[in-house]
Amino acid sequence: MRLEKRPERSAAMALASPFIALALTIVTAAIIFALRGNNPLAALYVYFIEPLTALWSVEQLLVKASPLILIGAGLSVCYRANVWNIGAEGQLTAGAILAGAVPVFFPAWQSPLVLLVMVALGVLGGMMWAAIPAFLRNRFSANEILTSLMLVYVVQLLLDYLVRGPWRDPQGFNFPKSVTFEGWQLLPYLTSGIHLGVLIAFIVALVLGYVVSRTLKGYEITVTGLSTRAARFSGFSEKRTVMFCMLLSGGLAGLAGAFEISSVVGQLQPQISPGYGFAAIIVAFLGRLNPVGVIFAGLLLALSYIGGEAVQTALQIPDKITRVIQGILLFYILACDTLITYRIVSPASRAAAAAGA
């Protein structure tokens, strides 16, 4: 059995692919629930539908989706250029550390400027952490998939050290946590459940959508991803694009990190993200590497987090189910995308074709 390139890609199937992948994921999830002895339809309802029936959980959905959208939009631009930043989780953490340093070192400083400085430092932290793999790729042709991924664990250990050691809250009863943030160290809320970061995430995705489809910069990124030789002919530098994409996606991941610690988390602690940086990879692909598509994909992935918590509470299914379902979803998207470009040819059918000729 082998894969053979199709003469033409179907545009309709390319659009349908995420929906097919979603349908297959739901079927697979139902099978998993059934194997555990749960009623699959009831479990699916609790997982995918119930969270959408109450206002507070819809607000929670938007809050969970916002880091996914921010990071996913940056990654979709990155992946368009064939730059494979897998380390957004680390860039998020680096952004959170730098942003969190402000309340840690100046706990009494209260002014709108605090928030601005935290956000700026968050972006800077993510950019710095992403610049390392970009530099290594441009200078030494080091594979950014490996370097960016490894740097995730480096910065997570750094955060762990900080909150257990020098940055630990002196009044925190020895818990590995920093001081809790307050006042202008936290994002303002638009409604009871939705903070300013949610709005910014949606705006960022829309702006990036425009940049990608309508500007010369977006054209440069797309051409570089499709053909480096043609990009060079066009006068675009691959190295410059690599650096740009890494800084953009790293900066947005850092921004998401700053938003997380200044809203839902409210302090620095060993765990500040339930894997948003990795889940955003799925978001980018599910959104067809289009920042606007990423908005919808981010909402869906956020649902997978909330649904996971819901089935844990309601049906005592371990919340690891969230990761399982996210993984299955990514697998099906990639499989569908592959089968749009290629078709499976078995040796038997080839032989039959030859004999029939």
Add this chain to the structure above:
Amino acid sequence: MTEASATPLLEARNIVKVFGALRANDDVNLTIMPGEIHAFLGENGAGKSTLVKMIYGALQPTSGQFFWKGRHVIPASPSVARHLGIGMVFQHFSLFDSLTVAENIALAMPGPHDIAALSDRISKVSASYGLPISPTAIVGDLSVGERQRIEIIRCLLQEPQLLIMDEPTSVLTPQEADQLFVVLKRLASEGCSVLYISHRLEEVKALCDTATILRHGKVVAHVDPRKETAASLARLMVGGDIHAIKPRVSAARGGEATPRLELRHLSLPADGAFGVALKDVSLSVAAGEVVAIAGVAGNGQGEFFDAVSGERPVAADMMLLDGVALGQASITARRKAGAAFVPEERLGHGAVPTMTLSLNMILSRHAVDPALVSAGVLKPEGARVAAERIIKTFDVRKGKPDPEARALSGGNLQKYVVGRELELKPKLLVINQPTWGVDAGAAAAIRQALIDLAVSGSAVLVISQDLDEIFEIADRIAVISRGQLSEARPAQEMTREEIGLLMAGAHEDRKGAAHHAA
């Protein structure tokens, strides 16, 4: 036919091969007798390679049958074909640069091999057929002609009864081609048939016993090429007279005029172990003239194009446009200064395969055409209009209104890519292999457009392997070999033989000697 009663070695009956909507082979019949050199003629895209790949087992026919010595056979894979006694030398070689000749040949032979014994056999075959090659040489160090010898020897070691040669002379100097003809005639006299694919009519007339001519996937004639003229063969191939290039109005071109493009001692190190370094290349091209650079593929043409276009920058004073040193300038800056470029590879270099034609419009024009991009924002409508204009002016044939570049045939995409640059009326046009893989009609149109551009006052620098093309359009000719360029001389003063000697490197030593003297 030599003996009417003899069984044909290979017979293809009613072969049909369909790719999607295209009938690449439509009811093709072909008969090859033992010991004959059979020419298979046709334009690019006529379906020659498709049939040959089916004979060699690399493709399966949609319908039709093959008979080998009168017996029905199904060449289901190349190994089946090789087992029957069919050998093939492809146009593009499949050799590993970093391995030796013997190692490369061993890789293609079934089963384990004793390299020493194999080297012995290689030496014997190479000596007996006059194909000199050392089994221990590293392939990366060899010329294209020598690499072709490896492929031929690889086939001969399997003692084939039918040898298929796919456009073998397109990569050879005239002298190397003559040597190849001697080998092929010798093989034929020993009873090995040769299926010789070409679109070079003169060599077919000189070499082949019979010819099958294919047009749009159909056999249009079986002829004896020795009884035909080149013109009559061309008519059969193209299905009409090829539009002749208008004779040039010889514009007055004084040597005193300042050159539009000047290359001064341009040098560029090799890009990687098997790239070609450019050594001390000097050339000037005046406004209103066409200068052609001849040479066998792989002698530094690509590197030369990269250096002149700015894809690989060189020292500032190595490249001057209208007297301004631009060697360090980017390709975008050179375009802004009035230059335009057409690379050899259309798909993936001159155009992005999966982008639409209108988006590909922006590729080379984003800095020079405000109708396409302004203030960093794309203008899709402007791009669409510009693409439509090129499509109309240059008669680009396509299916959908704005298809992806890869959906176009080679010739039509080339017309589009050339048209995109020509329309800007550049002060300097540098074009690499302008009609490579383009059918005769489109090739004539492109050549005419190049001449018209020069007549209108632009400098045109053409890099080409096609000597016919060069003589048709060039005012002056220089030859590149191993990264060194011969002095450009007026085309009327040069003969094919001289160019052939230069292609083989006749000027290299002279230059070296001059350096020693200096």
